[in-house]
Amino acid sequence: MKNEVRVFAPATVANVAVGFDILGFAINAPGDEVVARRVDTPGLRIKTISGDGGKLPYEVDKNTSGFAARCLLQQLGKEESGVELEIHKKMPFGSGLGSSAASAAAGVMAVNALFGMPVSKAESLHCAVLGEQVADGAYHADNVAPSLLGGIVLIRSNKGLDIRHLPVPAELHAAVVYPEVSILTKDAREVLSPTVSLQQSIQQSGNLAGLMVGLYEADYALIGRCLEDVIIEPQRAQLIPHFRQVKKAALEAGALGCSISGAGPSVFALCRGAATAEAVAASMSRVFREHNIPNHPYASPINEEGAKIITA
């Protein structure tokens, strides 16, 4: 048993154009770090939070990471153990990159690692999803599952967390740009019509099923054709300044497809090869910069590891 662990949980891209609320994947950076340390006083406490600009609560009940960590302590029958957490936010809030999910995933991973991984990551997922629910209000795993478990994840149903890892084609890379504009998840939800036309739903279904085939067959051209969101993106694009131009730049730089990451404002593209992903991230970043919008480009393979210990 360790006295202290430091873990990292990565940012994630949810929805993936045609899998609204059911698909997500992890990237290598950015991400959050959480330190868990054994102390004498029984119970879980949050000792330090950094990088949040003072916004996150220290009350365990109200803190995504703290709630998730305590949930897992209880699951392990260790709620009488003394554990303190340091939460180091190293990614922006409200970015559409699963910030609260990464904190929740890091919270359970830190506690699990501190006790020598008595349960699998998959067995700790429920607590991580409950943790994110503290911030988000909803029990859904499309960011938390890939942040904790890595890879490209299908959430068939949040009920019972019926989730599956999808194959990751060897050359599949992601380009992601976070522009510093503010969109609340709540607003991004409210802009969505509660109904979808049957015709759009058929078209989106064809693309979703085609994306599954593309991933299983490592058919990059098919993946590209299928990354066409006819339902959500047309409604949310207005919330992201210059989205059309950013998307056009991504496609011109060789992206297979490009859409909104989660609820935005981050924009992601899937690409074939690391060099293309770098070029695509740079092109998207340039459009925002030309409009004087500070932004943060990332290029990454699909992160298949998920949350991990970074020092023992």
Place this chain on the structure above:
Amino acid sequence: MKNEVRVFAPATVANVAVGFDILGFAINAPGDEVVARRVDTPGLRIKTISGDGGKLPYEVDKNTSGFAARCLLQQLGKEESGVELEIHKKMPFGSGLGSSAASAAAGVMAVNALFGMPVSKAESLHCAVLGEQVADGAYHADNVAPSLLGGIVLIRSNKGLDIRHLPVPAELHAAVVYPEVSILTKDAREVLSPTVSLQQSIQQSGNLAGLMVGLYEADYALIGRCLEDVIIEPQRAQLIPHFRQVKKAALEAGALGCSISGAGPSVFALCRGAATAEAVAASMSRVFREHNIPNHPYASPINEEGAKIITA
């Protein structure tokens, strides 16, 4: 080059619960037969139609099979050749089993085979889809493609016929029952709401993507969980007498899942193993029989061959 060929094109189950307008698979029986024969008089003629109760037109332009066959003759540059067709309907109209699609598939297959298969089945698909359009009014391949090509087919998009074969798990069998009640495709379409709730669309998407994973991984339990249509079946079930009871009987007899075949009234179930499919077909048939509805049960592996020559 042959002087005469006889071909068979199988019945198909479209929609497959969660793939409305985008999924279909072929079964071994029933199906239609078409004979193509070389004659001296140039052009294509329909010589005989049997099994249709006098309902089908002899005008090539208005006949699904004839239109498809002539389209392929033109594609082959053989429109000046003399060809006569015999069309033997061996499956019911309006059954939800792709009757007109089977005739169209058999039409192109007969002409292609008569000339020694100068083009692949896939290359002849466009003409078969145009043929079915004569009967159906719409250009869509969810019945025609599996009838012609066999297997489980995804129609990602009808535009450009962007279609893919999905893996067929070795033990996957179908049970199908056609009850002799009348539903017009037009009525089955009109009962459908033009919109879908976003929540239902998310649930259906999870099941569709999960079904893809189930087929690729040969995960029968997952396939079963995913055969839950929350959009179309609740609207169309009312058109099929005793549907709920038939479905219950299928599931109690061991079906993985059960729903409406195409626009109905046929009901299909997917099953693990031939014996289970036989038992499920018998159970579903029994329910209709107990309500004095004449019906026709079929049990079959997924037909991976599609349209085929049955005599040379």
